[in-house]
Amino acid sequence: MENKVLISPLDEKKLLEHLLDNHELRRQRILFNRFLGNPIWWVACRQNGRGKLAMHSKCAHIWSDPRAESLSCKKQILSALARHLKNPSPFQVECRKHRLATYCIPLIVQNTRLGVLCMSHIRPAMLRKAPVDLLNSTIRLLLTNIVREYELKRLSESVRPRAIALSTVHTVHRIINSTLNLDELVTRLAHLTAQVLRAKTCAIFLYNRAKVPHLLVERARAGGPAKPAKRKRALRAGEGIEGRVFHTAKHVIRKNLICVPLIDEDVIGVISLNDKKEGASFDIFDQEILTTLAEEAVIAIKNAQLYEEQKKVTLGAIQSLAAILGARFAHTRRLTSDSLLKITLAIADYLKLSEEEKQAIHYATLLKDAGKIGLPDEIFRKPSKLTGEEYQMVRQHPVKGAMIVQSFESLKPVAPIILYSHENFDGTGYPQGLKGNAIPMGARILSVVNAFDALVAGRPYKTRATLIEAMHELRQHRGTQFDPRVIEAFEHVIARPPIAKLLTGI
Amino acid sequence: MASDSLPTGDQAKVIRFFLDNPNSIDTPRGVSAWTNLSLPECRRILEELAKKGILLAYRTSSTVGYSLTENKKILQTLQKLAKKPHQK
Numbered sequence: 001m002e003n004k005v006l007i008s009p010l011d012e013k014k015l016l017e018h019l020l021d022n023h024e025l026r027r028q029r030i031l032f033n034r035f036l037g038n039p040i041w042w043v044a045c046r047q048n049g050r051g052k053l054a055m056h057s058k059c060a061h062i063w064s065d066p067r068a069e070s071l072s073c074k075k076q077i078l079s080a081l082a083r084h085l086k087n088p089s090p091f092q093v094e095c096r097k098h099r100l101a102t103y104c105i106p107l108i109v110q111n112t113r114l115g116v117l118c119m120s121h122i123r124p125a126m127l128r129k130a131p132v133d134l135l136n137s138t139i140r141l142l143l144t145n146i147v148r149e150y151e152l153k154r155l156s157e158s159v160r161p162r163a164i165a166l167s168t169v170h171t172v173h174r175i176i177n178s179t180l181n182l183d184e185l186v187t188r189l190a191h192l193t194a195q196v197l198r199a200k201t202c203a204i205f206l207y208n209r210a211k212v213p214h215l216l217v218e219r220a221r222a223g224g225p226a227k228p229a230k231r232k233r234a235l236r237a238g239e240g241i242e243g244r245v246f247h248t249a250k251h252v253i254r255k256n257l258i259c260v261p262l263i264d265e266d267v268i269g270v271i272s273l274n275d276k277k278e279g280a281s282f283d284i285f286d287q288e289i290l291t292t293l294a295e296e297a298v299i300a301i302k303n304a305q306l307y308e309e310q311k312k313v314t315l316g317a318i319q320s321l322a323a324i325l326g327a328r329f330a331h332t333r334r335l336t337s338d339s340l341l342k343i344t345l346a347i348a349d350y351l352k353l354s355e356e357e358k359q360a361i362h363y364a365t366l367l368k369d370a371g372k373i374g375l376p377d378e379i380f381r382k383p384s385k386l387t388g389e390e391y392q393m394v395r396q397h398p399v400k401g402a403m404i405v406q407s408f409e410s411l412k413p414v415a416p417i418i419l420y421s422h423e424n425f426d427g428t429g430y431p432q433g434l435k436g437n438a439i440p441m442g443a444r445i446l447s448v449v450n451a452f453d454a455l456v457a458g459r460p461y462k463t464r465a466t467l468i469e470a471m472h473e474l475r476q477h478r479g480t481q482f483d484p485r486v487i488e489a490f491e492h493v494i495a496r497p498p499i500a501k502l503l504t505g506i
Numbered sequence: 507m508a509s510d511s512l513p514t515g516d517q518a519k520v521i522r523f524f525l526d527n528p529n530s531i532d533t534p535r536g537v538s539a540w541t542n543l544s545l546p547e548c549r550r551i552l553e554e555l556a557k558k559g560i561l562l563a564y565r566t567s568s569t570v571g572y573s574l575t576e577n578k579k580i581l582q583t584l585q586k587l588a589k590k591p592h593q594k
Contacts, residue, residue, distance in 0.1 A: 164540060
């Protein structure tokens with residue numbers, strides 16, 4: 001069954017122009033000219049689908065036949081065409097004065113008359129049945145093909161923008177799902193959403209159940225004033241448009257604003273956009289796109305929130321363990337766990353390590369003494385030199401610490417930092433004698449911080465060092481025991497607040 | 507922009523795609539489908555245009571998404587150049 005497409009007056013005009021431009025029709029014209037004695041080809045149509053029939057203005061130009069402009073018996077032919085207006089079959093018009101005929105083929109598409117294809121100045125004897133039948137079939141086929149091409153083009157024009165929009169939504173989905181950091185995710189989402197919907201501003205509000213009263217807090221904003229407000233907006237459910245969307249779980253769409261809820265099992269927030277660029281208005285297409293983006297964003301946001309929760313639980317467990325270790329080994333330290341952590345993370349910041357590396361160093365600093373848990377206290381309090389056996393036991397503690405930590409999937413990146421924290425930069429350390437950059441950076445940092453803490457805490461066999469003495473000792477071993485870059489970073493970090501303040505009294 | 511019209515050939519195709527679809531954010535594979543360019547060629551052109559600041563690049567571990575810059579000056583220049591006829 002042939003699919004029918006509605007043909008508007010604009011379509012009629014375009015179809016006719018497609019026909020006139022058609023390469024195959026030109027080729028057929030050249031072929032049929034031999035049978036018909038080189039007639040003048042032209043098309044009669046109505047201007048804008050109304051009014052009198054007239055020659056199409058482009059005929060002479062397109063078919064390069066200047067004879068079309070001085071067609072004899074033109075009025076007679078046009079009158080005949082008008083009389084045959086409802087005739088769907090080809091017909092002939094005779095010009096007795098010049099003893100010539102015009103052969104006319106109505107161009108009909110789905111009961112719509114586009115015009116009439118005429119071949120004038122034919123000697124009547126040339127209009128034999130065989131070539132005329134072939135001509136009729138050829139024109140009918142050409143017309144069918146042109147209409148099909150036109151329909152496909154229209155379909156493509158209607159489908160293409162939607163396909164591009166779908167591809168955009170998919171790309172945005174991939175970009176926002178590439179991070180589990182909630183702040184980074186919502187910031188990216190706000191920028192991308194503003195770009196996709198061509199809005200001047202986009203804000204993302206998430207519901208904060210942790211604090212009372214429960215508020216809808218603005219977590220990210222794209223666009224807006226050059227100097228953003230110092231405090232992020234916070235709304236109660238039902239307050240303002242965003243609060244209302246959150247409360248009702250229904251979108252709002254206006255000329256200059258569109259706001260949709262972020263819905264998981266409950267409403268977890270809203271996305272709100274203002275002021276489309278170039279003065280345009282938000283429309284139903286924008287609402288569809290935004291709703292799709294919101295549905296994808298919810299999954300990404302929930303994943304990031306779950307990841308944050310998991311991190312908090314892990315950190316809580318680690319901090320509890322660190323507190324136990326701290327209590328057990330308090331006598332071996334001068335600095336508190338918190339101070340050690342601040343120094344370590346400040347060095348990591350100075351060296352521009354990634355967030356993942358900093359997190360691993362954070363946990364490693366808290367758990368670095370985990371391997372010592374099985375060692376007897378006497379070893380740590382012994383004022384004299386350790387025996388060979390005792391020394392071997394102590395050298396095993398990084399290995400044992402790494403094994404303890406490695407048993408937790410989420411702490412696997414932490415294990416190498418603990419394991420190699422007693423390696424020396426020149427390869428003379430333990431347990432594996434790694435050298436230089438083969439030692440993980442986190443381990444090189446921990447090595448310096450541990451050594452500093454041991455120096456300022458003192459040992460049963462050694463008095464405490466002052467800050468200056470400790471720094472001197474560390475510098476002495478730059479390049480041998482310690483990575484020079486880490487020593488430089490350490491010197492920089494402890495010279496400035498807030499770290500310098502932590503070390504007053506040392 | 508050094509020239510007084512859009513670059514010819516494949517770079518122009520990509521720029522025109524983004525000018526015609528300013529809210530599009532797409533990967534090299536997507537842009538290659540819309541512009542009928544080969545994937546390797548498309549990747550190369552997209553990176554070049556990102557380096558020039560004509561496109562923004564959003565990089566993830568698995569892909570890169572490209573969109574048209576939001577820089578008004580560059581956009582105005584591109585739109586003016588796009589109206590001019592192609593030059594060889």
